[in-house]
Amino acid sequence: xxxxxxxxxxxxxxxxxxxxxxxxxxxxxxxxxxxxxxxxxxxxxxxxxxxxxxxxxxxxxxxxxxxxxxxxxxxxxxxxxxxxxxxxxxxxxx
Amino acid sequence: xxxxxxxxxxxxxxxxxxxxxxxxxxxxxxxxxxxxxxxxxxxxxxxxxxxxxxxxxxxxxxxxxxxxxxxxxxxxxxxxxxxxxxxxxxxxxxxxxxxxxxxxxxxxxxxxxxxxxxxxxxxxxxxxxxxxxxxxxxxxx
Numbered sequence: 330x331x332x333x334x335x336x337x338x339x340x341x342x343x344x345x346x347x348x349x350x351x352x353x354x355x356x357x358x359x360x361x362x363x364x365x366x367x368x369x370x371x372x373x374x375x376x377x378x379x380x381x382x383x384x385x386x387x388x389x390x391x392x393x394x395x396x397x398x399x400x401x402x403x404x405x406x407x408x409x410x411x412x413x414x415x416x417x418x419x420x421x422x423x
Numbered sequence: 424x425x426x427x428x429x430x431x432x433x434x435x436x437x438x439x440x441x442x443x444x445x446x447x448x449x450x451x452x453x454x455x456x457x458x459x460x461x462x463x464x465x466x467x468x469x470x471x472x473x474x475x476x477x478x479x480x481x482x483x484x485x486x487x488x489x490x491x492x493x494x495x496x497x498x499x500x501x502x503x504x505x506x507x508x509x510x511x512x513x514x515x516x517x518x519x520x521x522x523x524x525x526x527x528x529x530x531x532x533x534x535x536x537x538x539x540x541x542x543x544x545x546x547x548x549x550x551x552x553x554x555x556x557x558x559x560x561x562x563x564x
Binding site for chain 1: 481
């Protein structure tokens with residue numbers, strides 16, 4: 330029973346990732362694309378966790394934290410680009 | 424015109440940075456038997472420095488970490504070449520690594536490998552190359 334549920338959850342995560350990829354390509358504004366990319370990172374974490382349950386191994390648990398940190402850095406960089414126009418400044422003006 | 428600053432990011436980064444660097448060190452040392460190693464550990468450390476660069480600016484980070492990343496790359500290559508070529512002195516093929524079991528006071532039984540030194544070289548090379556690329560691209564003038 331739990332096996333079927335985990336496989337169903339994997340299928341639904343994959344479908345939602347396809348929808349998010351559509352939003353990244355089509356998205357009318359930059360903010361839509363950034364939100365969709367962040368959600369793709371969250372979905373990637375979920376899929377990695379589900380696959381590690383299916384394969385019954387704990388080797389992927391460190392990778393989950395890795396994907397989380399890298400997705401966070403990417404989202405912060407995009408947010409700063411949207412707010413200020415530059416990502417890495419030479420000298421702060423305040 | 425409102426004045427923008429990164430107050431939330433600057434507060435969060437003070438806690439978050441230690442976790443990211445600690446995690447990169449963990450993933451570097453875990454790399455012999457589990458997923459991880461020098462490459463991904465170096466990438467995580469570079470990610471932590473990039474987070475600092477995003478939060479503050481290039482001048483502050485240069486005062487904080489006065490490291491020339493090109494020299495760091497050269498040191499890493501020296502480590503990798505040194506541990507690889509060191510095997511030639513013992514009349515075994517290139518890149519052969521040695522290991523032995525030692526007993527340390529606090530840590531107990533450990534098996535120490537020279538492959539870790541090679542991995543340390545990879546770590547330095549990855550940090551150096553990534554930071555050189557990002558600093559070269561990221562400068563806006």
